[in-house]
Amino acid sequence: MKFLVKLTSPVAVTIEELVRENWQLGKKTVHSLRMQKAFQTPEGIALDWNTPLEVGQAFQIKFEEEGSSYFPSPKIPVQPFYEDDHFMIVGKPAGIKTHPNEVTETQTLMNGVFHYLDGKGHGYGEHVHRLDEGTSGLVLIAKHPIAKNLLDKMLEKKQIVRxxxxxxxxxxxxxxxxxxxxxxxxxxxxxxxxxxxxxxxxxxxxxxxxxxxxxxxxxxxxxxxxxxxxxxxxxxxxxxxxxxxxxxxxxxxxxxxxxxAFRIQFRHPITGELVNVEIPRT
CATH class of the missing domain: 3.30.2350.10 (Pseudouridine synthase)
Structure with a gap:
């Protein structure tokens, strides 16, 4: 997987500082990104982790996608309200679980999401939060491990408002x-x-x-x-x-x-833009 990023930090930072201090990624994720030389120029040349990136500098992150373990099910329809390279926000109907509790469960929202992502060539999708089976509404899904790390931290810090x-x-x-x-x-x-x-x-x-x-x-x-x-x-x-x-x-x-759960609001963890998604009221 690869995507283009612009540095939104107010000051120049090294990649080391970006992933450890700004993004606070886990040690396992940082090690994997380093070993894969994931941070590159837009042309695909590996960047040095200790050379500062300038404010607004564009670079790409390219890495082997970690797979999720959900069984893809075409029987669960997926309604995306928002989607980009990093995450998607989908609507969960009342009456289905957010995720399986047993490997034999295949009729949950995440089974439908994984079928949707698999059809686009993605092998990773993980929910950031959950809704009760009887509750309908918006669920935030990370599309790669970096986004999952960032969104988990934001949820923990109450920076995602539902x-x-x-x-x-x-x-x-x-x-x-x-x-x-x-x-x-x-x-x-x-x-x-x-x-x-x-x-x-x-x-x-x-x-x-x-x-x-x-x-x-x-x-x-x-x-x-x-x-x-x-x-x-x-x-x-x-x-x-x-x-x-x-x-x-x-x-x-x-x-x-x-x-x-009809509205979700937060600052995009990578672009800094405001994300405000709402299911229309009747």
Whole structure:
């Protein structure tokens, strides 16, 4: 694989400084790039790792692509909302898993993504985050190990902002608010989580964007990313997500509960440009 890059650092840096300090790549990735002489001029001449790159200098990175282990499945349709050489953002339907938990599982989003990438001649694709099986919305997929390293670091530093839309039962009293209650596993139900003082810190911010006497539409930002966090917190304040019977909502005719990750925003880790992808609202 190869792609062209322009140095976006405000000062000249060496390749050594770029990969270790600016990009903070893992030791294994750095070693692999060094051994492959991956950093080259646009004409394909290997660059010295200790010679500074000038601000705005163009260079290419060329390396053997590391393969992912997902089984490609044409049965899972893939809807890309954004794609470049480094990553893609795709829509996950409600009702399928983000990734397989067992090698025998082949009907997950990542199986469909891998089939899509395989058709373009790519052997690598890894999800940066995940959504619950019943939650629909945008998922960020790295297309090579450098992008995976960079995006993982950004997610850890909370530099990737994901906004959810939830429709909950009842009329939420406040137009905006923050829920800060710890979440733990429910020992009485293996698939549930519950609010517990002994659990992990969980912080959810919400804003009302629509309401009637029966339901309220919220936009939600997560400060933490606990399993089922939005579902648990909404149920905890007495407003479970419509259709989420696992957390006390009334049964409805729709197959899935009303929660979607509809927007994702961050600075492109390589170009520095703002990435803002949104599923159109109805």
């Amino acid at each position: 906004t959810y839309e939830a429709i909950v039962e009842g009329s939420v009293k406040n137009n905006q608010g923050t829920i800060k209650t710890a979440i733990a596993s429910d020992r009485h139900h293996p698939n549930r989580r519950r609010v517990s003082q002994t659990g992990q810190t969980a912080i959810t911010h919400y804003q009302v964007v629509g309401r009637n006497p029966q339901i309220t539409k919220l936009h939600i930002l997560l400060e933490t990313g606990r399993t089922h966090q939005i579902r648990v917190h909404m149920a905890h304040i007495g407003h479970p997500i419509v259709g989420d019977t696992l957390y006390g909502a009334r049964a409805i005719t729709a197959q899935h509960y009303a929660l979607q």
